[in-house]
Amino acid sequence: MSRSRQERQGVALLMAIMFLAALFSLSLLLLAVLPLEMRATGRQKMETEAFYAAEAGVLQALAWMETRAAKGHPAIPSGSDKYELTGSVANWNWKAEIGAVPVNPSNPDDTRPAYTVRSTAFLGGTRYRSVSVALCQESMSRFAWFEESGSEGLWIGAESFRIDGPFHTNKYIQVNVPSGFYGSNHPSTFTQGVTMAGAAPNSPDGVNYNCPFGTNNPPFDSKGRPIEERYRKIFGEGGSSNVLPRVKKIQLPSHAKDLAAEAWGSGLPPPTQIGVHPGLGSSSNRVEGGLYIVGDVKKMTLAVTGGNRRLTITQGSNTVEVLETVSGTAVAPDGSVIPKDSTMVRTGDEFAVYSGLTNGLVYCTGNINSLSGVNRGKRTIAVDVAQGKDITITADLTRADTSPGQAPTGSRDNLGLVGHNIWIQNSSSHTEANPLDIYAALMGGRRNADGTVSGYVGPTDVYGPLTRVRLFGGLMMGDKQTWGKYSGGRQYSGMTLESRYDSHLANSPPPYFPSIAKFRVVSYREEHEQSAVDW
Amino acid sequence: MRRSSRAGLTLGETLVASAVMALLGTILARTYTLAYRSYQMNVGKLEVQQRTRTALQRITPILYAAIPTSNSAGQLQPAILEPAVGPPPKSEIRFRVPVEPVDPRAPAYRIQRIWLEHGAVRLDRNTPSDPQDDRVLCQGLDALEFLVLSDSTIQVTARARVPHYRSGEFHESRLQTMVQLPFKAMR
Numbered sequence: 055m056s057r058s059r060q061e062r063q064g065v066a067l068l069m070a071i072m073f074l075a076a077l078f079s080l081s082l083l084l085l086a087v088l089p090l091e092m093r094a095t096g097r098q099k100m101e102t103e104a105f106y107a108a109e110a111g112v113l114q115a116l117a118w119m120e121t122r123a124a125k126g127h128p129a130i131p132s133g134s135d136k137y138e139l140t141g142s143v144a145n146w147n148w149k150a151e152i153g154a155v156p157v158n159p160s161n162p163d164d165t166r167p168a169y170t171v172r173s174t175a176f177l178g179g180t181r182y183r184s185v186s187v188a189l190c191q192e193s194m195s196r197f198a199w200f201e202e203s204g205s206e207g208l209w210i211g212a213e214s215f216r217i218d219g220p221f222h223t224n225k226y227i228q229v230n231v232p233s234g235f236y237g238s239n240h241p242s243t244f245t246q247g248v249t250m251a252g253a254a255p256n257s258p259d260g261v262n263y264n265c266p267f268g269t270n271n272p273p274f275d276s277k278g279r280p281i282e283e284r285y286r287k288i289f290g291e292g293g294s295s296n297v298l299p300r301v302k303k304i305q306l307p308s309h310a311k312d313l314a315a316e317a318w319g320s321g322l323p324p325p326t327q328i329g330v331h332p333g334l335g336s337s338s339n340r341v342e343g344g345l346y347i348v349g350d351v352k353k354m355t356l357a358v359t360g361g362n363r364r365l366t367i368t369q370g371s372n373t374v375e376v377l378e379t380v381s382g383t384a385v386a387p388d389g390s391v392i393p394k395d396s397t398m399v400r401t402g403d404e405f406a407v408y409s410g411l412t413n414g415l416v417y418c419t420g421n422i423n424s425l426s427g428v429n430r431g432k433r434t435i436a437v438d439v440a441q442g443k444d445i446t447i448t449a450d451l452t453r454a455d456t457s458p459g460q461a462p463t464g465s466r467d468n469l470g471l472v473g474h475n476i477w478i479q480n481s482s483s484h485t486e487a488n489p490l491d492i493y494a495a496l497m498g499g500r501r502n503a504d505g506t507v508s509g510y511v512g513p514t515d516v517y518g519p520l521t522r523v524r525l526f527g528g529l530m531m532g533d534k535q536t537w538g539k540y541s542g543g544r545q546y547s548g549m550t551l552e553s554r555y556d557s558h559l560a561n562s563p564p565p566y567f568p569s570i571a572k573f574r575v576v577s578y579r580e581e582h583e584q585s586a587v588d589w
Numbered sequence: 590m591r592r593s594s595r596a597g598l599t600l601g602e603t604l605v606a607s608a609v610m611a612l613l614g615t616i617l618a619r620t621y622t623l624a625y626r627s628y629q630m631n632v633g634k635l636e637v638q639q640r641t642r643t644a645l646q647r648i649t650p651i652l653y654a655a656i657p658t659s660n661s662a663g664q665l666q667p668a669i670l671e672p673a674v675g676p677p678p679k680s681e682i683r684f685r686v687p688v689e690p691v692d693p694r695a696p697a698y699r700i701q702r703i704w705l706e707h708g709a710v711r712l713d714r715n716t717p718s719d720p721q722d723d724r725v726l727c728q729g730l731d732a733l734e735f736l737v738l739s740d741s742t743i744q745v746t747a748r749a750r751v752p753h754y755r756s757g758e759f760h761e762s763r764l765q766t767m768v769q770l771p772f773k774a775m776r
Binding site: 069072073076079080083084086090091094098101109155157158161164166168169170185188189190557560561575576577578579580 | 627650
C-alpha cells in the first residue's frame, strides 16, 4: 500500500505541474497584451499633455503681447525683433519664441505689426510638441464706429442710425426703439455686431432700452428672454448673438509719437525748423520715411497729376509741393525728367528730387486748418495728438480709384486721419442732394494721463449751417459731443452723417494707422517634435 | 502477496484514475482554449482600437489648422465649410487653412478636405503646386463622421471592425473626440 501511495503522489505532482504550466501560459498571454495597451494609453496621455503645455505657451505669449499693446507699447520691446518667454504647466515646461515679421517688400504699404509665436513643450529637457501661430495686430480702422462715449453711455435712435460695420464702445449703448419699429420696413440699425466694454445695469443684454425721452420697447420679453425677430431688427442677422457686453476695453492712443518717428524715418532727432521736411532718415538723397511738417498748416490739398500723387502744403505765405511719381515719369520745373518712383519737393522755383517714394505718412506738429482733395495711394495724415492738435476738413476728400458717391472696391487709395479732433467745416451748400464726401478712416481722440478721454469728430460749429456729410470709411472718437441743435424734433444746425463702412480699411489699413491691443490669429499649426513614447 | 503488490492498480483504480485524468485534461484543454481565444480577442480588439485611435490622432492636429477669414467685404468666412453646423454628420469635411509660408498681413487660404474612401482616411492637401496632392492618413476604418456643433467645435467619430478569428462575429471599436479649434480661444 505504501508503494502504491508513492506512485499516486507522483501523479498528483504531475497534475500540479500541468496546472501550473497552464496558469503560467495564461499569465504570459495576458502579459503580452497588457503592455501594448499601457503603452498606447501612456503615449496618448503624454501627447495630450505636451499639446496643452505648448498651447499654454502661445496663450501666455498672446496675453503678454496684448498687455503691452494695451499700455501703448510695441508688442515686443523696441529695438529687438525677437523675444522669448518661458513657463511651466505641471511637470511640463514651455518656451515661446515671439518674432516680429518685417514688412513685406512686395507689399510695403501694409505696415501693420505682425508676429509669429512658436511654443514648444519640454519634459526633462526633451522637446515633444510645438505650436506655431502667425498673428497680425488689428488696426483701429477696422471699426465702422468706435466711441469711448460719456459716463451715461451712447444714445442711439434705432430708426435714425444705420451702422453697417463693427461697432464698439467702452461704455454701453442706449437704444431708443420707437413704437412700430419692429414691424416697419426700416433696415436693421446695426449689421455686424456691437461690442461694449460696459453694460447697462439690470439689462439682460447690457443695452439700456429705457433711455431718456425714449420708449421702453426692448427686444426681450418680461422674463428677459430674447425675441430674436426683434433682435434681428436692431442688431442684424446674428440677432441677440450680435450684442456682446463686458468685452475688453479698447484704448485710444495717448499720442502719435510712433507716427512722428516713422514720418521722419530715422532715430535722429526730428527737425524743429518750420517747414516741410521729407523723411530722409540717414540718407541724403533717398526718401526713407514720410513727410515731417513743423508748424501749423494753413491749407493741405491732395491731388493727382498725370496719375502721380501731389500734395500741396501752405504754411503762412509759403507753399510747398510734393510730387511722388507713383504711376510714371514727370517733368521737373526745369524741364528735366523725374524718374518713376521718385519724390520731388518744390518750394517756389527751387526743387529737389529724391529717389524712392514716401511711406505714405504725413505728420504735422501743428494743426492742419484746411484739408481737401483727391487721394492717390495709401496715406495717413496725422498731427500731434498729445499736444491737442486738430485736422479740419473743409471740402470733399475723395479718392482717385473711386468715383465720388460710389463705394470703394479696393484698398489702393485708403486714407486715414489722426488728430485730437477731426473737424468738418459747416457749409450750407452740402445738403442731402449734394453731401460733403469723405473717404477716410477718421480718428479724433486721445487717452489722457488721468485716464479720461477727450477729442472727437464733429462739425466746426454746432450752431453753423446744417451740413450733410457722406462718409465712406470709419469713425473713431473719444467722446462724442452733440452734432447739432434741434427744434421741434428736427435738427437745424451742425451736421448730419450718412455713414457707410469701408471694410477695405480693416484688412488693409492706412500706413501706421494706430493699432488696438488685439491680435488676429491668421494661422495655427501644430507640430510633433518627436513621438512621446519610444515604441 | 508480493506478486499482487507488483501488479499495480486494480482495474477499478485505473478506470477512476483515467476518468480523473480525462476530466482534468479536458479542463486544462478548455482553459487553454479559453486563454488562447481571449488572447486572440484582445489582439483583435486592440487592433480595431488602434485603428480608430490612430485615425483621430492624425485627423485632430490637421483640423486644428482650420481658421476663419474675412472676405473683401469684411464678412467672416467660417473655418469649416462643410458640413454645415448641426446634424446629420458627414463622412467628409472641408475647411480653410492658410497657404504656407504665411504672410500674417496678407494671408492666403486654401481649402483642405478629409474624407473616407474604401476604408482609407484621405487628406486632399490641395497645395497650389499640386491640386491633386492626396495623402492617406490611416487605413482600415469602416466609418468616419464629422458633426459640426458650432463654428469652432467638431465632433469626430471613427469606427473600425475586424472579423473574429474563428466565429463570424466582428470586433468593433467606436471612438469619438471633440475638436475645439484653437483660434476661438485666441480671439
